[in-house]
Amino acid sequence: MTRHSPAGFFHDRTTTELAQRLRAGETSAVALTRAALSAVEEFDAGLNAFTAVDRDGALQAAEKADAELAGGTDRGPLHGIPVAVKDIIDVAGLPCEMGSAHFAGHVSTSDAECVRRLRAGGAVLVGKTTTHEFAFGPTGDSAHRGPSRNPHDPTRITGGSSGGSGAAVAAGMVPLALGTDTGGSVRIPAALCGVVGFKPAFGAVPTDGVFPLSQSLDHVGVLARSAQDCRAAYRVLAGLDPEPSGETGETATVGWVAPESLHPTDPELTRTARAALEVDGLAVRDIALRDPKDVHRGFLGIQFSEAYANHAERVAEHPERYTDDVLERLREAGRTAGWQHVRALAARDRWRREVHELLSEVDLLAMPTTCVVATELGRREVTVAGTDANVRGALIALTKPWNLAGVPAVSVPAGHLGGLPVGLQLIGRPGREDLLLAVADRIVG
């Protein structure tokens, strides 16, 4: 982190460390929850990371967690850990506004399945985090309650759409937060805010109770301070045994994908990200994509068609309730033709086969997470490597391929550029998440 960033209690503490201290009696769930609530109180006015805080509910859950631990009931690695949840995911009894005036004042009546699993794992839910309106945008600065702000520079975006979760973890307000990722919405704020963001394989974590953006691309993911924390949370969310496979990631073959094959990228950012791969035991070689056009065609046709299917009646009946930004893109989405959707689905099939082949040649793929570092709030155009680009494209170009392929991907902090965080992205095979996150852990470390 840069010098002047807000540094809440959790800014240098992992859930793994906290879990040990909880069991050693050196702290309590109530103490951790109070630490989270104070950090929110201290820093959130400047960051707008939270849309709702459940002080009473959180303290009650923390007391229960402490009592259980004292009584010998141990719910695993998230027991007693404060967690924040993106505001498009249902948490019973808390507001859930999707970042939208359409849902102003809306309160969830039940838990999303992923939230139910967090609770069953003993996590303490402290509140809801800011999302780009309906999760439809990677900047995090269009929402009816205003933009989330980057802890490294509050005049800049967090990235999105899980921007509040990124800021909350980066500022040390919570050690762990849930996000969702349709084209990069967990990994982008992780990269721009300097934390770890993990998107599991498609379908690994249920999306019931999550407001859909594009159902065949939507993933629930996590943001945390370490890859090990992501792994622990992932296993709880996916309903897996808490014990990892034992893959250490001490040796692995990594295929470096030149980001320019997908989108112009800041060359300094590329160098910084690639340098982070210089870790003992990793054999890195260059890998070329066969037909990157399929990525753009496939992603856009599918995301637009599914997104508009989720919004058609709202756009027709209450267009004024959207921000201009999102309304304009929804209208563009609505103009996608059915035959283009058909071709997009075929492009996805081809791309999935290609990714499957690439991942049979190497253990992991790697590239930067984004083409640029955090831009100014509200900015929509940017010059990247001498080329004019829109900010949205420059943020999403390197993450969306892995939503389209449905494979697990993680963004890890890889240094800074002008004081702003740079993210390195690692992509792995479904079923080999432990290897992916073990390598990520060695890089962060």
Added chain:
Amino acid sequence: MTRHSPAGFFHDRTTTELAQRLRAGETSAVALTRAALSAVEEFDAGLNAFTAVDRDGALQAAEKADAELAGGTDRGPLHGIPVAVKDIIDVAGLPCEMGSAHFAGHVSTSDAECVRRLRAGGAVLVGKTTTHEFAFGPTGDSAHRGPSRNPHDPTRITGGSSGGSGAAVAAGMVPLALGTDTGGSVRIPAALCGVVGFKPAFGAVPTDGVFPLSQSLDHVGVLARSAQDCRAAYRVLAGLDPEPSGETGETATVGWVAPESLHPTDPELTRTARAALEVDGLAVRDIALRDPKDVHRGFLGIQFSEAYANHAERVAEHPERYTDDVLERLREAGRTAGWQHVRALAARDRWRREVHELLSEVDLLAMPTTCVVATELGRREVTVAGTDANVRGALIALTKPWNLAGVPAVSVPAGHLGGLPVGLQLIGRPGREDLLLAVADRIVG
């Protein structure tokens, strides 16, 4: 058949009977092929069932089939049987014009997989049959080489799109013909021409080498004089063992679906079709559909989107090469939105679940094949049960649900109305085709 219909050699002969006579030395493949060629010569000028006849190739194949049988090589139930193939299916060395000026003069360079299987089964390919342009229409009267004509009344349609195959079998020019069925294109001409038409389960017969109309709804099917003939051909086409399961169809529960729940239907036609079910051993009861709206929404959204994806460049570059009829529908298809396609796919999922449930309650479903008997060539509007309807809708409404569900369905002759054939449709479970066709066989008989 009505009195004055053309009655070629095969008009009262099944492939099953012919196979026995071939093995008893009472006929030969060459004799059968010559009979087919003469019938085509005698009757086709009035019916336009054939777009190409391969006299030399057929006689050569017949000679080979005879030599093989004489030498002790028996390729199974289609060995030495003359077969015709719809003109959107590749047969190496023969013209394949798809009923379209776009492909005028086009000659296939390889066999479709289904044709390869027919040849491997010893069938003798005598020629190609007329199709509605690009198989995109159920009337069979829009094609660049003119309409196929109904043997029962040449001023009326055969139904389509496999109209030539329907006319060729009905007029006794061949005992068996291949068709394709995206929304009813095998069963509709079978019903209107008074023969049996079978559409297998989706995916049971490969569509490689078949010009696509709507890939996720396209099926290869067969038209013949008996359900037993369809079963024999189906097993060859699907690569199954020639021996059926032994299901006799002597008892079965049949759910009657009132056609009016899908489309207004001629009540006399409904009565005629239902009466054909009065066969010993069949327990018939009424079954209601839960949400038939899903059928229309699902079918149209998917067929239109996929069809336009297959034609977009041709429509843009050479619209003048289409008939007005098909061009107008393609343009309408192109206006289907991506989000409507997404909702259509969801509607299909719901419909498939409903059909799966219905078919767990009864062995078979039954309803008429079409809502009307064969209409006059070129007619596009019709009054059905006092309601104005378009002919296309009245032909396809009862068959398309089973393409959308992907389940096997067969149309069998169920009597006549004003001298024109009525079809009864039976629908079964994938994997239980033998039961379906055994019951169909008892009804035809």
